[in-house]
Amino acid sequence: MPPPPFIIDSHIHLWDSGDIDKLAWCKPEDTLARRCTVEDYVEAVNSTAPEAEESSSAGDGPRVGYIFVECDRANDGGADWTQPLAEVTMMRQIIEAEGESSSTGSTASSQARCLAMVPWAPVHSGPEVLERYLDAVQEAAGPVAWPRVRGFRYVVQDKPHGTMLADDFVAGLRLLGRRGFVFELGIDQHRRGRTQMEETEALLDRLHGDDVPEAERVVLVVNHLAKPDLTVLNPAADRGFAAWRNAMFALGKASPSHVFVKMSGLFSEMPDALRNQPSNAFFVATFPWFAVLLAALGPSRLMFGSDWPVCTARYASLLAVEGTASSDAEDAAATATTPDKKISKAEAGAWDKWRRIVAQMCYMATLGEDDEAMIWAGTAVKAYGLDTEK
Template identity: 45%
Template sequence: MADDFSVIDSHIHLYPENEIPTLAWATTENPLAKQHSVYDYKIASAHAPVEGFIFVETDRKHDLEAGAKDGSGWEYPLMEVSWLRRIVLGQPKPGEGHGPEDAGLCSAYIPWAPVPSGAAVMEKYLAKAEEAAGDSWDKVRGFRYLLQDKPDGTALGDGFIESLKLLGRKGYVFDVGVNQHDRGRIQLEETAEMIDKAHDGVPDEEKVVFILNHLCKPDLTVTNIHTDTSFIAWRTAMFTLSKCSSTYMKLSGLFSEMDDWLKKRPVEDIFDAIMPWLSVVLAAFGPSRIMFGSDWPVCTVGVDGAWGKWRSIVDRLCYMASLGEDDMKMILSGTALEAYGIKKERRSEFEFVY
């Protein structure tokens, strides 16, 4: 049974209470604006075997212009790298909610990076990030710069593409956070163009790996998938993106795109409602290019027992698709290990074997 297989959770967020003011989105009204620790995550996922997790940056405040000039705009993202260093090395500060026994749980982490600023600035940032990471640096498998709230065209700028090519040469992946639900089809179209530009003229072994987050945040409020232009555009984009080389998709983040009434329904009802989106992604990417991700703790907003419910939904997808054990294991852990280059030896100081 799929629920017996261990998981590499490919998408979680963590932050200590004393660093919440550094988060760009953390208002006093936000239900997520409280400490979310490794201990908290272990409780949330306790009913299922979790082999490890991949931490993804939590949108810390930053200043691109100041960062490019003298590095001062990178203070809070680098603070986050130091936070992950303490988790990975098992060296917590009092009250942070993790201990030495948790050091092995972080399979990899994906910090923020000033991707729009170009390769020269990225080189400076990587040196600063490596210093902040210390002995945990080998757990850094890639970087993210959230695109979902950025102006149209951001991902197509010369500096952005230059930085992506740099990441590819160094063997790092790029996590792609876009939002079709709120921003429309242009984010999907620009994502495909971004990938093409970043891979143009680049040898296969140096092409940056792209990992698409949260099914690109589709609009789950659609009532008629046969005629709705939003769904048709999203479905077309999924098959287009699946044809891009070195590109993977996370099965994650869909609770955030649901109506509140659906979040409160039984797992079976939720699965039936979102099956059209799940089936498209499975058909487009296949089990070897999709990976389980809980999006904890974001998934908990308005959803009781969210981690377990999402695991049940993914298990149900595997069952309904009549997947064999090997395919189930790829979705639950194997794809993440492969895409992020986890548990493999480095080729050189900056590169991983994929």
């Protein structure tokens, strides 16, 4: 399935080798303890999944606009803003460099352009602290990059239950709504169970209830399908799947202009048994989740996201069973813990692999051209208020 001519990748992360020790979750031995730059991302977009190499040529990837999402840099529980603001400064440099090179088309920005960024924010600290932080982000971003700050994220998947329903948290989100920013909601149904899904429904009532002025109704973008449990063998009979499905339909009942879901992150959720199957088996196994999303929200509220480079982290073992050359596997192993090395050629195919899986979903669901265009780009434009012409 050839890629569409233009894709908005709604979820990528970037860091250089010198930033690795600033990532709160990353250990020196981790697969992702290496550079992941715009140049590496463009290489991934131009790479081909192993099973498609006979029918595709390298270097013919689609034109891509991406949304940078914060990488959870160390912040001392929200008290220290140094690293989150340094991340904003990093993106400022990338965006300003795009402007300087756009006339020549000589850099990675000619194919992959940053359309928006979503920095970290201490939403849990309440509106007064959050207001000061937004001022600090504006200063760090500068006049060129600040307009591309379209939202903020504070991951709650690893926080105590009740975090997202605290008064300060809700008030912080209402502030983002007043300021016209999106909030990225990172929750984890697989590991945290039904409680986070139930709290999300309660949060929607507090954010979008009849007593909330329209100007304060923040747009919520749910990351990674809320991380469902893909270890389920029989979704139709599983209580966890039923809880996730009910939560998706609850999201679907919310305002169509205020709640969206990213089709991203499932490579990180796949069980070992599924990783040892060909990619088509991965699509078949996950189609029940895709079907729920389409029924509950529809294409106009779903958006493609690669979750690059996280999508590469558990990809090597999948490659081995699909006939990837041993030299590529050795290349992946050699670069895994070398910070200055690029992501291997083999692992770079993860981006194309996920794109093909989403394309297969569109095909199997018999989506029309307009609906497909929403998933690939249109929904992101609507949710984030993007101007793709600038």
